[in-house]
Amino acid sequence: MTGSTSKAVVLFSGGLDSTTLLAKALAAGFEVYALSFNYGQRHQSELKAALKLSKDMGAKDHKVISLDLRAIGGSALTDEEIDVPEVASDGIPVTYVPARNTVFLSIAMGYAEVLGAHSIFIGVNAVDYSGYPDCRPEYIAAFQQMADLATKEGVEGESIRIETPLVDLTKAEIIKLGLELGVDYQKTVSCYQADSEGVACGKCDSCRLRQEGFRAAGVQDPTRYRVIELRGSHN
Amino acid sequence: MTGSTSKAVVLFSGGLDSTTLLAKALAAGFEVYALSFNYGQRHQSELKAALKLSKDMGAKDHKVISLDLRAIGGSALTDEEIDVPEVASDGIPVTYVPARNTVFLSIAMGYAEVLGAHSIFIGVNAVDYSGYPDCRPEYIAAFQQMADLATKEGVEGESIRIETPLVDLTKAEIIKLGLELGVDYQKTVSCYQADSEGVACGKCDSCRLRQEGFRAAGVQDPTRYRVIELRGSHN
Numbered sequence A, B: 001m002t003g004s005t006s007k008a009v010v011l012f013s014g015g016l017d018s019t020t021l022l023a024k025a026l027a028a029g030f031e032v033y034a035l036s037f038n039y040g041q042r043h044q045s046e047l048k049a050a051l052k053l054s055k056d057m058g059a060k061d062h063k064v065i066s067l068d069l070r071a072i073g074g075s076a077l078t079d080e081e082i083d084v085p086e087v088a089s090d091g092i093p094v095t096y097v098p099a100r101n102t103v104f105l106s107i108a109m110g111y112a113e114v115l116g117a118h119s120i121f122i123g124v125n126a127v128d129y130s131g132y133p134d135c136r137p138e139y140i141a142a143f144q145q146m147a148d149l150a151t152k153e154g155v156e157g158e159s160i161r162i163e164t165p166l167v168d169l170t171k172a173e174i175i176k177l178g179l180e181l182g183v184d185y186q187k188t189v190s191c192y193q194a195d196s197e198g199v200a201c202g203k204c205d206s207c208r209l210r211q212e213g214f215r216a217a218g219v220q221d222p223t224r225y226r227v228i229e230l231r232g233s234h235n
Helices: A016-027 A045-057 A100-115 A137-150 A152-156 A171-180 A205-217 B016-027 B045-057 B100-115 B137-150 B152-156 B171-180 B205-217
Strands: A007-011 A031-038 A061-066 A119-121 A161-163 B007-011 B031-038 B061-066 B119-121 B161-163
Touching (some): A007 A016, A016 A031, A016 A171, A100 A137, A137 A161, A137 B137, A171 A205, B007 B016, B007 B100, B016 B031, B016 B045, B016 B119, B016 B171, B031 B100, B045 B061, B137 B161, B171 B205
Parallel strands (some): A007 A031, A007 A119, A031 A061, A119 A161, B007 B119, B031 B061, B119 B161
8 A cells, every 4th residue: 555655644734843743754754745724714824834844844745725614613713703812821722723633633534545644643732732622642542543433444454543743742842852853943833823924923822832932942932023022031 | 501492513415314314403403503515526516405405494504614625635526537436336435535524523513612512413324325434333433432532512511412313224214204304305416416406417326326215215206317217117
């Protein structure tokens, strides 16, 4: 079914985590098929950055699937009437997109089946994002069981493995891993409300986690922010 | 979380099975939110029929989600280079769309979460369509387990139930059930290559199963075919 090189589908947004993930899959020797979604998210600049990054890093192909999740609403990332929060939230944040990882993994599963790929990489992380139910290892294990029963491959031959190499890493550990693998983080966009050039707000949840990650890793943050970060500079 | 009437998301294509499913959910007293997909399928007339049917039958709302599965290819229903077969196939048919039910159920799960609905109806059937891995009861059970771990609702409160009332019925039994519930099957479109008015080819797998269903049910087939059915008329 596979040739001399194994194929992998990598769920890739162009953010810090999934760029590290892409580097990891390439370093492991996979022929990488990156998969992104245009799902009505506010941060369209992520997609621009993602297309350039995957090409520069050596992915074999990169598909962008259009999927209008705005029709069902329910998240600050896809619903214009819900503001992106700039203070930390308790519990499940409003930036949670209902069923997003399940939808993305499902489409990746279909793509893997068409390609004859037996691996799907997803950059879920249970350490920094513990508020999202679909980032937990027990969720991934349940998805794996379902996938084994859902596909032609699972029924007729070798099944598809869901790979989550970042699941137990802190943000600082992810950054250190990426730097070892040669990732240029200045080219990645994590911000929920980045501008068209990929310049970050420096204030949303995602920017804050990223800043703390670079601080904890003891590495200079190469991110371009449009708000000068004054925290800590007055004393 | 719910009001006096329970909400249900019903995966609804406008075909014979899912129209019977919609009638079943309405008869059970649910406030019904129909969900259809525009996924690059050839039979666009299904969607037209679906929108009219759900309104006539009394659904509360009907959303159509655009999702371009042509980008990943792999099925005669979405790939222009694969012909729709007109002879019965062994094993998994080429009209199988990779991961389709998983993708549809995942989006339905997100929609249910936004609505506060606790039921999702899907018209999978393990009797006439045994070639499709994602129509089997064991697949649905595995999806249910995954769903319990994937959503805010499953984590914070009452989970979402996947309802499959047609799973063990023959096509003839589905037709009899629908007729009891008042379904007008002339308005439904099952054909994989129906024309823009919903007139069926009478030759594809889906048409054949439907014809056999009406025959086995001992009921006149009200479907409009563009090919006059001559089988059996010469002797």
